[in-house]
Amino acid sequence: MPSIKVAILGFGTVGEGVYRILQEKRDEIKKSTGFTVEVEIILVKDKNKKRMPIKGIQITDNFQDILNNPEIDIVFEAIVGEEPAYTYLSDTIEKGCHIITANKKMFAEHGPALMKHAEFRNVQIGYEATVAGGVPIIRTVTNLLSGDQVKRIQGILNGTSNFILTKMRKEGSSFKEALFEAQRKGFAEADPSDDVSGMDAFRKLMILSSLAFGEQPDWDEVPVVGIDHLPSNEITDAAKEDYRYRHVADIWLDEKGEPQGTVGPALIGANHPFFNIDGVDNAVIVETEYLGSLTVVGPGAGMYPTGSAMIADLIHIIRQQEAVLIPN
Ligand SMILES: NC(=O)c1ccc[n+]([C@@H]2O[C@H](COP(=O)([O-])OP(=O)(O)OC[C@H]3O[C@@H](n4cnc5c(N)ncnc54)[C@H](OP(=O)(O)O)[C@@H]3O)[C@@H](O)[C@H]2O)c1
The missing domain is CATH 3.40.50.720 (NAD(P)-binding Rossmann-like Domain)
Structure with a gap:
């Protein structure tokens, strides 16, 4: 055999x-x-x-x-x-x-x-x-690249941050309470600094940039903001207006054809594909020249x-x- x-x-x-x-x-x-x-x-x-x-x-x-x-x-x-x-x-x-x-x-x-x-x-x-994690985004982008050109990728790439933001919005929890709950449930590391500072999402964005654009932007030029300084009242106030905070990593090609990126909390309206992505799930939107826009959603971490x-x-x-x- x-x-x-x-x-x-x-x-x-x-x-x-x-x-x-x-x-x-x-x-x-x-x-x-x-x-x-x-x-x-x-x-x-x-x-x-x-x-x-x-x-x-x-x-x-x-x-x-x-x-x-x-x-x-x-x-x-x-x-x-x-x-x-x-x-x-x-x-x-x-x-x-x-x-x-x-x-x-x-x-x-x-x-x-x-x-x-x-x-x-x-x-x-x-x-x-x-x-x-389990979202097949690398295979999806690789397949798209064979006959199309990627123009932009946006992602909720850190499940811990998304879990914390979801809990703060739904239950009015403080950042500390929501982080503690994420750790208790095994979603956040004992040292969660890479997750909540945005660095984990930033690194994943750089991997996507290499794949989609063949290069990464200068790391120092990408603004990276975490969710650790977002006041809970801003999250609950936004929810009353039907907006939700998501931690979004974004990479696109500028007019010179060079990749530019940002990572940080963003207000998302009800028509946006990220609006309903709650808890530890990840989601990625890929925009291409011919296909338009495609969203892939699924579990961002875990053993299986x-x-x-x-x-x-x-x-x-x-x-x-x-x-x-x-x-x-
Ligand atoms: N957990 C997730 O859901 C997830 C999702 C996507 C990607 N990842 C990535 O996958 C990797 C593993 O994550 P994990 O959650 O499985 O980590 P983990 O539970 O902490 O396990 C790490 C394993 O690596 C071993 N190890 C650490 N340093 C080593 C060294 N210098 N030489 C040999 N073995 C070493 C450890 O050995 P001992 O058992 O002896 O300590 C342990 O078995 C990380 O890079 C993480 O970022 C994790």
């Missing part, structure tokens, strides 16, 4: 989601690709941490074990932060393996360099999970939505590479 061997870097929310889906959908993946996908090795930081039971798979805290394993075809990356993730993925590409990442912080900064490196080494990169975006990347890579993936 032909099989593809994969490694998973990181076994937290996302890494575990990838592992679970690979086990639960083993037969479906085989039916759809013709390959059995085997998890060969998992990289973690702390081998002694208590985790779900995993049988017959090597758990390591040494990345060299993955790099030195000649059987690995594809590496999933779901660790946190720019380094060592960037170095690990550069080494993985150099070795000739395909990579699939969820790490938006790393990919916003180093995605362009990784893409060039991957092209040079003739391997593929899946990064659907870096933007809007994010894991399933990475599995969709896996299936895409297998189908594209079927001729060159040598069955083990």
